[in-house]
Amino acid sequence: MHPHAETLWRGPRWTLAILLAVLGMLGPFSIDTYLPAFSGIAASLQTSPVHMQQTLSAYLFGFAFMNLFHGALADSFGRRPVILWGLLAFTLASAGCALAQNVTQLIVCRALQGLSCGAGVVVSRAIVRDMFPHTQAQKVMSQITIFFGLAPAIAPILGGWLFVALGWHSIFWLLTAIGAALWTVNFKVLPESLHPSQRQPFNVRHLLSGYWELCTDPRFLLLALASGVPFNGMFLYVLSAPAFLGELLHLEPTQFFWLFVLNIGGIMGGAWVSGQLAGKIAPKKQIRHGLLIMLVISLVNLGANLLLPLHPGWAMLPIAIFSFGWALMVPVVTLLVLDLFPQRRGMASSLQAVVGSTANGLVAGLLAPLVMHSAIALASASLGLMLIGLVSWIVLHQRWPEIGRDN
Numbered sequence: 001m002h003p004h005a006e007t008l009w010r011g012p013r014w015t016l017a018i019l020l021a022v023l024g025m026l027g028p029f030s031i032d033t034y035l036p037a038f039s040g041i042a043a044s045l046q047t048s049p050v051h052m053q054q055t056l057s058a059y060l061f062g063f064a065f066m067n068l069f070h071g072a073l074a075d076s077f078g079r080r081p082v083i084l085w086g087l088l089a090f091t092l093a094s095a096g097c098a099l100a101q102n103v104t105q106l107i108v109c110r111a112l113q114g115l116s117c118g119a120g121v122v123v124s125r126a127i128v129r130d131m132f133p134h135t136q137a138q139k140v141m142s143q144i145t146i147f148f149g150l151a152p153a154i155a156p157i158l159g160g161w162l163f164v165a166l167g168w169h170s171i172f173w174l175l176t177a178i179g180a181a182l183w184t185v186n187f188k189v190l191p192e193s194l195h196p197s198q199r200q201p202f203n204v205r206h207l208l209s210g211y212w213e214l215c216t217d218p219r220f221l222l223l224a225l226a227s228g229v230p231f232n233g234m235f236l237y238v239l240s241a242p243a244f245l246g247e248l249l250h251l252e253p254t255q256f257f258w259l260f261v262l263n264i265g266g267i268m269g270g271a272w273v274s275g276q277l278a279g280k281i282a283p284k285k286q287i288r289h290g291l292l293i294m295l296v297i298s299l300v301n302l303g304a305n306l307l308l309p310l311h312p313g314w315a316m317l318p319i320a321i322f323s324f325g326w327a328l329m330v331p332v333v334t335l336l337v338l339d340l341f342p343q344r345r346g347m348a349s350s351l352q353a354v355v356g357s358t359a360n361g362l363v364a365g366l367l368a369p370l371v372m373h374s375a376i377a378l379a380s381a382s383l384g385l386m387l388i389g390l391v392s393w394i395v396l397h398q399r400w401p402e403i404g405r406d407n
Contacts, residue, residue, distance in 0.1 A: 005367060006026060006130050006272065007170070008131055008191040008192075008193055009131065009191055012024075012373055013136075013139075013140060013143070014143055016131075016140070017140050017143035017144050018183070018188065019189070020120075020123075020124035020127060020128065020184070021144040021145075021146075022120075022123045022142075022182065022405075023083065023119075023120030023121070023123075023182070023186070024120055024121045024124050024125075024144060025150075026090065026117045026120050026121075026178070026182070026400060027063060027114075027118060027120070027121055028036055028155070029058065029155045029175075029178075030059070030094075030117060030175055031056065031155075031238070032155035032156050032159065032238065032260060032301035033155040033156065033159040033171050033298050034089070034159055034168070034171050034174065034252040035154065035156060035159065035173065035238075035241050035242060035243075035256065036078055036156055036159045036160040036163055036256050037159060037160075037162075037163040037168040037171055037253075038052050038054075038242045038254075038405055039246075040058065040163055040168050040292070040384045041055075041106070041168045041397065044167075044168060045100075045102055045103045045106065047103040050369070050394060051103045051107075052205070053364070053365070053368070053369055054103075054104070054107055054365070055103070055106050055107050056110075056249075056365075057111040057361055057364050057365035058107045058108075058111040058114065058363050058366075059111060059113055059114035060112050060114060060357060060359075060360045060364050060388075061111070061114065061258045061358075061361040061365075062110075062111040062112065062114025062115040063114035063115070063117065063118045063158060063353075063357045063360075063361075064111070064114075064353075064357030064358045064360070064361055065115065065354075066114070066115040066116070066118050067118045067122055067350045067351075067353040068211075068350060068354055069336040069349070069350070069356045070082055070118055070119045070122040070123060070346075070350050070353075071084070071122050071123070071126065071345075071346035071347045071349045071350025071351070072200075072202070072207050072210065072350060073202070073346075073349070074119075074123045074126060074194070074346040074348075075194070075199065075200045075344060075345070075346035075347055076199055076200050076201065076202035076204040077199070077202065078192050078194050078199070078376055079107065079123045079130070079190075079192060079193050079194050079219045079346075080186075080191070080192045081125050082119050082123055083120060083123050083148070083184060083186055083190065084183060084187060084190075085119070086116045086117065086118070086119025087116075087119070087179055087182050087183040087186065088183055089112065089115070089119070090113055090114035090116040090117045090167075090175075090179045091176055091179030091180050091183060092112075093109050093110075093113040093115075093116060094109075094113060094172050094175040094179055095171075095173075095176045096109035096112065096177040097113065097172040097173070098112060098169045098170075098172035098173045098176060098261060101268055102330070104287060107179070110404060113175075118341075118353060118357070120182075121393050122285035122346070122349045122350050122353050123346065123349070125141075125334060125338065125345075125349040126193075126204050126338070126345045126346045126349050127193045128140050128141055128144070129335065129338045129339070129345050130193035130194055130345070131193050133284070134335060135278050135279040135341070136278075136284075137335055138278035138279075138331055138335055139275045139278045141274075141331035141334060142271045142275030142278065142334060143271075143275060144271075145267060145268070145270075145271030145274070145327055145330070145331060146268045146271045146275075150264070150268075153173075155181055155260070156256045156259075156260045157257040157258045157260075158174065159171050159172075160253045160256060160257065162174060163253065163345060164253070164304040165258045165261035166250055172237075176346070178349065185222075194346075195397065198343070200343070200344065201376075206229075207309065210344050210347050211347070211351070213341070213342065213344075214347060214351050215342070215346060215351065215354045217340070218396075218399070219356075219396065219403065220341075220348065221355075221405075222392045222393070222395055222396040223333055223336055223337050223340075223352075223392075223396065224337065224351065224352045224355035224356070225355060225388060225389060226287070226333055226389045226390075226392040226393040226396065227275050227329070227333040227334065227337075227352070227356065227388075227389070228329050228352065228356030228357075228359050229332065229335075229353045229355075229356075229359050229385055229386075229388040229392070230291075230326055230385060230386045230388070230389035230390070231326055231330070231356060231359075231360075232320055232359050232363045232380070232382075232385045233294065233298065233322055233326075233362070233382040233383070233386040234263060234322050234323050235360060235363065236363055236367065236371070236378060236381055236382055236385065237259065237263075237319050237363050237378065237382070238259070238260070238379060239244075239363060239368040239372075240368050240371070240372035241256055241259060241325075242254050242372075242376055243372035243373050244259075244372060245259055245373070247353060247373065248310060248315075248373070248374075248375055249310065249311075249312045249315060251312065257318050258316060259319065262316050262317065262319065262320035263319055263320055264323070265317075265320055265323075265324050266319070266320035266321060266322070266323030266324040266327065267323045267324070267326070267327040268322040268326070268327070269324050270290070270323065270325060270326065270327025271327040271328075271331065272303050272327040273288065273324075273328055274327065274329075274330075274332065275331075282404060283332040283336065283404040283405075284285075284333075284397065284403070284404030284405060286328060286329060287329040287332055287333060287404060288393075289325075289328060289329070289392060290326060290327075290328035290329025290330075291325070291390050291393060292331060293321065293322075293324060293325030293327035294326060294386050294389075294390075295386060295387075296323050297321040297322050297325065297389060298318075298322065298379075298382055298383040298386050299316060301318035301319075301322075301379045301382065301383075302376070302377075302379040302380060302383055303350070303378045304318070305375045305378075305379045306376060309377050315350045315375065322382070323388075334349075334352065336404055337349070337352050358383075363385070367381055
């Protein structure tokens with residue numbers, strides 16, 4: 001922690017949580033806003049659905065790649081500069097998307113968006129642990145997840161309305177304006193939470209040593225898999241929204257928001273419960289509860305898709321309950337990851353994000369196109385992704401039972 005952490009933020013704790021949540025939400029907001037316009041963009045640029053899916057994969061892989069460096073840069077130069085430069089690059093890339101004349105230009109600019117916007121996600125986690133002890137940090141992380149949930153619920157609504165009213169270019173002009181506004185706000189109020197005495201030297205040998213230390217630690221890898229891969233059990237439906245909602249459930253683009261509202265409601269509910277449980281039960285018990293909820297609802301979802309006619313009245317509810325279970329456990333797992341390496345929290349946050357983002361990119365580019373046209377295939381894939389996280393946690397629990405035992 002920063003030696004003078006209590007003086008860095010004079011306002012209420014929840015206001016800092018909102019600021020960090022907005023930084024963290026920029027990535028998913030950039031995805032969810034343009035999903036309702038997929039078909040319109042494809043028609044306007046005279047391209048195929050496969051190429052449109054590549055605009056999503058390019059973004060996710062760019063996000064994953066640059067996450068290797070956001071945390072290391074923040075450990076060396078401070079949290080604030082990395083966030084400000086990332087927001088500036090995101091703003092310029094968003095303007096490039098709005099001005100794209102063909103799908104190749106759009107793919108390139110989406111990749112640049114992904115390369116830049118991960119700074120907020122990665123560095124905001126490290127800031128929390130810089131400024132708060134464990135129990136308070138879990139409460140703040142839960143608050144961040146709650147506020148974070150508002151943006152993806154609003155994003156598809158705004159995207160659908162803008163697409164219908166002003167065309168798809170307006171979606172990216174909105175992202176440009178948001179990036180510029182966030183840069184201005186953070187320039188004025190964001191504190192520097194990494195004390196100069198805690199900064200790490202920035203050189204290739206030191207970076208490689210840090211990456212090697214984390215990547216060869218099975219505790220880190222198992223925790224990252226336990227949090228990052230199950231997320232895709234829910235995210236798969238978000239990625240497949242045009243096919244799942246449009247083709248299978250026969251909803252209009254302006255109705256896509258129902259999936260996002262239910263999904264984000266689950267995330268916000270799980271995050272709220274997580275914050276209420278901070279300091280009251282052992283972290284490992286909270287993680288177990290979240291995984292159990294995800295396992296049971298994944299099995300119920302698969303069974304319902306096998307036995308019942310597909311209908312919007314029930315098809316989206318299991319996804320919301322799954323999101324509740326994920327949000328119940330993820331603040332705890334994230335803090336366990338950061339506390340494995342107190343001197344390299346930025347790097348640990350980076351690599352945790354890389355694991356999750358790589359999984360996101362693989363699911364977006366390879367798995368989603370294969371299963372998005374079948375509700376049974378979607379439910380089966382979601383269960384499989386959840387099981388990867390469950391097995392990772394079981395292995396970790398058996399080999400290192402002391403992890404997560406105490407607050």
